[in-house]
Amino acid sequence: MKFDLLPILNADGRRLPLNLELDLIGKEEDGARFLTPVSVTGEFVNIGGSIELCAKAVCRVEYVCDRCCEAFESDFCCSFEEVFKKEDVRVEDDQNPDAVILTGTAIDIDEIVLANVLVNLPTKRLCMDDCKGLCAECGHNLNQSDCGCDTIPTDPRFDILDKLL
Ligand SMILES: [Zn+2]
Ligand SMILES: [Zn+2]
Known part of the structure:
Protein backbone atom coordinates (compact mmCIF):
# COMPACT_ATOMS: atom_id res chain seq x y z
CA MET A 1 0.00 0.00 0.00
CA CYS A 131 11.59 -27.43 26.84
CA LYS A 132 13.12 -30.86 27.30
CA GLY A 133 13.52 -31.48 23.58
CA LEU A 134 13.60 -34.85 21.84
CA CYS A 135 15.24 -38.06 23.00
CA ALA A 136 18.50 -38.51 21.09
CA GLU A 137 17.87 -42.24 21.00
CA CYS A 138 14.24 -42.68 19.93
CA GLY A 139 13.14 -39.16 19.02
CA HIS A 140 10.35 -39.14 21.60
CA ASN A 141 9.15 -35.72 22.74
CA LEU A 142 10.39 -35.61 26.33
CA ASN A 143 7.92 -32.84 27.24
CA GLN A 144 5.09 -35.35 26.90
CA SER A 145 6.64 -38.18 28.91
CA ASP A 146 9.89 -39.92 29.64
CA CYS A 147 10.61 -42.55 27.01
CA GLY A 148 12.76 -44.72 29.26
CA CYS A 149 15.84 -44.62 27.05
CA ASP A 150 19.12 -44.49 28.93
CA THR A 151 20.49 -41.31 27.37
CA ILE A 152 21.62 -37.94 28.56
CA PRO A 153 19.18 -35.32 27.24
CA THR A 154 20.55 -33.29 24.33
CA ASP A 155 20.40 -30.04 26.21
CA PRO A 156 23.45 -27.78 25.79
CA ARG A 157 23.46 -27.18 29.54
CA PHE A 158 24.43 -30.83 29.98
CA ASP A 159 27.43 -30.53 27.64
CA ILE A 160 29.27 -28.74 30.42
CA LEU A 161 28.59 -31.66 32.77
CA ASP A 162 29.91 -34.08 30.14
CA LYS A 163 33.21 -32.25 29.98
CA LEU A 164 33.56 -32.31 33.75
CA LEU A 165 33.05 -36.06 34.00
ZN1 LIG B 1 9.93 -27.34 22.53
ZN1 LIG C 1 14.03 -42.35 23.95
Whole structure:
Protein backbone atom coordinates (compact mmCIF):
# COMPACT_ATOMS: atom_id res chain seq x y z
CA MET A 1 0.00 0.00 0.00
CA LYS A 2 1.23 3.46 -0.85
CA PHE A 3 1.17 5.95 1.99
CA ASP A 4 1.34 9.60 0.98
CA LEU A 5 3.46 11.86 3.17
CA LEU A 6 2.48 14.98 1.25
CA PRO A 7 0.30 16.47 4.06
CA ILE A 8 3.36 16.84 6.30
CA LEU A 9 6.20 16.83 3.81
CA ASN A 10 6.74 20.58 3.83
CA ALA A 11 5.43 21.44 7.29
CA ASP A 12 7.99 21.30 10.08
CA GLY A 13 6.49 19.87 13.28
CA ARG A 14 3.41 18.45 11.55
CA ARG A 15 2.30 14.95 12.54
CA LEU A 16 0.48 12.19 10.69
CA PRO A 17 -0.90 9.10 12.43
CA LEU A 18 -0.38 5.62 11.03
CA ASN A 19 -2.92 2.88 11.64
CA LEU A 20 -3.01 -0.12 9.40
CA GLU A 21 -3.38 -3.85 9.24
CA LEU A 22 -1.01 -5.73 7.03
CA ASP A 23 -2.55 -9.02 5.98
CA LEU A 24 0.19 -11.63 6.18
CA ILE A 25 -2.04 -14.50 7.35
CA GLY A 26 -0.57 -17.81 6.25
CA LYS A 27 2.64 -16.22 5.02
CA GLU A 28 5.74 -18.13 6.04
CA GLU A 29 9.04 -16.39 6.47
CA ASP A 30 12.16 -17.85 7.95
CA GLY A 31 10.31 -20.59 9.85
CA ALA A 32 7.63 -18.25 11.19
CA ARG A 33 4.00 -18.39 10.06
CA PHE A 34 1.71 -15.43 10.54
CA LEU A 35 -1.62 -16.30 12.18
CA THR A 36 -3.18 -12.83 12.34
CA PRO A 37 -2.82 -9.60 10.37
CA VAL A 38 0.02 -7.40 11.59
CA SER A 39 -1.55 -4.47 13.39
CA VAL A 40 0.58 -1.34 13.04
CA THR A 41 0.15 1.88 14.99
CA GLY A 42 2.48 4.83 14.93
CA GLU A 43 3.11 8.35 13.86
CA PHE A 44 5.06 10.26 11.25
CA VAL A 45 6.56 13.54 12.40
CA ASN A 46 8.25 16.16 10.29
CA ILE A 47 11.36 17.14 12.22
CA GLY A 48 13.32 19.85 10.49
CA GLY A 49 12.34 18.64 7.05
CA SER A 50 12.97 14.94 7.53
CA ILE A 51 10.07 12.63 8.28
CA GLU A 52 10.50 10.33 11.24
CA LEU A 53 8.29 7.31 11.75
CA CYS A 54 7.90 5.65 15.15
CA ALA A 55 5.67 2.62 15.02
CA LYS A 56 4.72 -0.58 16.77
CA ALA A 57 3.73 -3.84 15.09
CA VAL A 58 1.73 -6.56 16.84
CA CYS A 59 0.58 -9.96 15.62
CA ARG A 60 0.39 -13.64 16.49
CA VAL A 61 2.96 -15.97 14.98
CA GLU A 62 3.51 -19.72 14.87
CA TYR A 63 7.07 -20.98 15.20
CA VAL A 64 8.72 -24.38 15.31
CA CYS A 65 10.53 -25.07 18.58
CA ASP A 66 14.32 -25.30 18.22
CA ARG A 67 14.48 -28.22 20.64
CA CYS A 68 11.37 -30.38 20.27
CA CYS A 69 10.38 -29.37 16.70
CA GLU A 70 6.74 -28.88 17.74
CA ALA A 71 4.83 -25.90 16.40
CA PHE A 72 3.80 -23.35 18.98
CA GLU A 73 2.09 -19.95 18.94
CA SER A 74 3.41 -16.77 20.43
CA ASP A 75 2.54 -13.07 20.50
CA PHE A 76 4.92 -10.95 18.48
CA CYS A 77 5.50 -7.28 19.14
CA CYS A 78 8.20 -4.93 17.92
CA SER A 79 8.85 -1.22 17.78
CA PHE A 80 10.71 0.36 14.92
CA GLU A 81 11.78 3.70 13.55
CA GLU A 82 12.47 4.91 10.05
CA VAL A 83 13.59 8.27 8.73
CA PHE A 84 12.63 9.58 5.31
CA LYS A 85 14.20 12.47 3.50
CA LYS A 86 13.22 14.38 0.45
CA GLU A 87 15.31 13.89 -2.65
CA ASP A 88 16.54 17.47 -2.61
CA VAL A 89 18.13 17.29 0.84
CA ARG A 90 21.84 17.82 0.31
CA VAL A 91 24.02 14.92 1.38
CA GLU A 92 26.32 17.08 3.47
CA ASP A 93 23.33 18.24 5.53
CA ASP A 94 22.37 14.66 6.16
CA GLN A 95 22.90 13.62 9.75
CA ASN A 96 21.24 10.26 9.33
CA PRO A 97 22.91 8.11 6.68
CA ASP A 98 20.24 5.43 7.15
CA ALA A 99 17.46 7.73 6.01
CA VAL A 100 15.33 6.50 3.15
CA ILE A 101 15.39 8.99 0.28
CA LEU A 102 11.90 9.71 -0.97
CA THR A 103 11.16 9.55 -4.63
CA GLY A 104 7.95 11.50 -4.95
CA THR A 105 5.80 11.94 -1.86
CA ALA A 106 4.56 8.40 -1.17
CA ILE A 107 6.21 5.44 0.52
CA ASP A 108 5.45 1.73 0.26
CA ILE A 109 4.36 1.25 3.86
CA ASP A 110 3.71 -2.50 3.52
CA GLU A 111 7.26 -3.10 2.43
CA ILE A 112 8.64 -1.01 5.31
CA VAL A 113 6.51 -2.76 7.92
CA LEU A 114 7.32 -6.22 6.57
CA ALA A 115 11.07 -5.54 6.52
CA ASN A 116 10.99 -4.33 10.12
CA VAL A 117 8.89 -7.25 11.32
CA LEU A 118 11.20 -9.78 9.68
CA VAL A 119 14.40 -8.39 11.19
CA ASN A 120 12.74 -8.45 14.61
CA LEU A 121 11.55 -12.05 14.51
CA PRO A 122 13.20 -13.98 17.34
CA THR A 123 16.15 -16.15 16.31
CA LYS A 124 15.87 -18.37 19.38
CA ARG A 125 12.51 -20.16 19.47
CA LEU A 126 11.50 -22.37 22.35
CA CYS A 127 7.95 -23.59 23.02
CA MET A 128 8.75 -23.04 26.70
CA ASP A 129 11.90 -21.94 28.48
CA ASP A 130 12.55 -25.39 29.91
CA CYS A 131 11.59 -27.43 26.84
CA LYS A 132 13.12 -30.86 27.30
CA GLY A 133 13.52 -31.48 23.58
CA LEU A 134 13.60 -34.85 21.84
CA CYS A 135 15.24 -38.06 23.00
CA ALA A 136 18.50 -38.51 21.09
CA GLU A 137 17.87 -42.24 21.00
CA CYS A 138 14.24 -42.68 19.93
CA GLY A 139 13.14 -39.16 19.02
CA HIS A 140 10.35 -39.14 21.60
CA ASN A 141 9.15 -35.72 22.74
CA LEU A 142 10.39 -35.61 26.33
CA ASN A 143 7.92 -32.84 27.24
CA GLN A 144 5.09 -35.35 26.90
CA SER A 145 6.64 -38.18 28.91
CA ASP A 146 9.89 -39.92 29.64
CA CYS A 147 10.61 -42.55 27.01
CA GLY A 148 12.76 -44.72 29.26
CA CYS A 149 15.84 -44.62 27.05
CA ASP A 150 19.12 -44.49 28.93
CA THR A 151 20.49 -41.31 27.37
CA ILE A 152 21.62 -37.94 28.56
CA PRO A 153 19.18 -35.32 27.24
CA THR A 154 20.55 -33.29 24.33
CA ASP A 155 20.40 -30.04 26.21
CA PRO A 156 23.45 -27.78 25.79
CA ARG A 157 23.46 -27.18 29.54
CA PHE A 158 24.43 -30.83 29.98
CA ASP A 159 27.43 -30.53 27.64
CA ILE A 160 29.27 -28.74 30.42
CA LEU A 161 28.59 -31.66 32.77
CA ASP A 162 29.91 -34.08 30.14
CA LYS A 163 33.21 -32.25 29.98
CA LEU A 164 33.56 -32.31 33.75
CA LEU A 165 33.05 -36.06 34.00
ZN1 LIG B 1 9.93 -27.34 22.53
ZN1 LIG C 1 14.03 -42.35 23.95
